[in-house]
Amino acid sequence: MTRTVVVDVDECVGCEACVEVCPGMFVMxxxxxxxxxxxxGADEAEVEAAMELCPTNCIHWED
Numbered sequence: 890m891t892r893t894v895v896v897d898v899d900e901c902v903g904c905e906a907c908v909e910v911c912p913g914m915f916v917m918x919x920x921x922x923x924x925x926x927x928x929x930g931a932d933e934a935e936v937e938a939a940m941e942l943c944p945t946n947c948i949h950w951e952d
Contacts, residue, residue, distance in 0.1 A: 891929055892950045893928040893931075894914060894949070894950060894951070895925060895948070895950075896915070896925055896948055896949075897947040898947070899947075900945045900947035901922040903917065903921040903922050905917060906943060907923050907939035907942070907943060907948060910935060910938045910939045910942055911935040911936055911938065911939045913927065913930070913935075914926060914927055914935065914939070915939065923948075
């Protein structure tokens, strides 16, 4: 089973830290909030780094 990455846009503040760390996975979308560009093509180490840098902890793994 593959885990996918999700962003809780209700918690996102648009800091862009995830985009800087993992630009192949995250982009800034509507209302300047982060969104996942390629949910199943994650480099797990980069996603974990983005999760750690996120000030609101709005990035999660989903099974």
